[in-house]
Amino acid sequence: MSVLARTIDVTRRYGGVLALDRVSLEIRAGELVGLLGPNGAGKSTLINLFVGLRRPTSGTVELLGGSPSDPLVRRGIGVTPQETGLPEALRVGEVVGFVTSHYPKARPKGELLERFGLADLDRRQIGGLSGGQKRRLAVALAFAGEPRLVFLDEPTTGLDVEARRTLWDGIRAFHEDGGTVLLTSHYLEEIEALAQRVIVVAQGRVLADDTVRAVRDMVGVQRVSLTAAALPELPGVLSSERDGERTHLMTADADHLVVALVSSGTPFTGLEIRPTSLEEAFLHLTAPEPVTA
Structure with missing residues (x-):
């Protein structure tokens, strides 16, 4: 696949703040890439560099x-x-017409509005739109000029579930037609639902760059969930979380943990073991290193 965008050993500083630290990566044609990182990790800076704003x-x-x-x-x-x-x-409709007029080849207005669930808003003034409707329009405009590559920075912030799904469908349709997308999101389920490849950045550096499954597997942990009134001290528990009657345990060795649980004689029901989620992997990868004396 041809490379549509790349950074080569890129550093970006804002005064004394190091936003990106010698970052090298490529975005290839036909990819749908999710860019993840905590606030201040350098995600928006990276997009601003790609689009020429910095x-x-x-x-x-x-x-x-x-x-x-x-x-x-x-x-x-x-x-x-x-x-x-x-x-x-x-x-x-006037805003869409204005934007599309700047491109030698543009997507038809009706098709663009339909794809992003805006067809019934053609005659509506921008000032009369809800925040979510304005956000959907802003995303739709990114696709107006039949682009080869689209950058979406937090595209579904502030949208309800239905509106978010509508945007997902529009992004997927563009990708299925051969388009390339780089998007950031604080909704990790969004990245998991859309992206084929995930780039994780923190403190201005790339920590992971692989498929969603490979990034999940990088942390080498599993989630063991069960219902029990109380649990004894179990080996290999990295973290635990109580959710109503359910307890969720993170461990690097689920088999060993379950054997110890059964051997303890503790009554439990609803045992479930599954791989770590993208969110859990992200939190593990970006967790600050403990300070040693």
């Missing part, structure tokens, strides 16, 4: 075979930043 302090950023600072190169991408401002007095 320049690296050192290193190289390439976009569609050229430079992100070239307006002609940027015609081939679509972007939805974390925050967008749309003219309140204009109608939805």
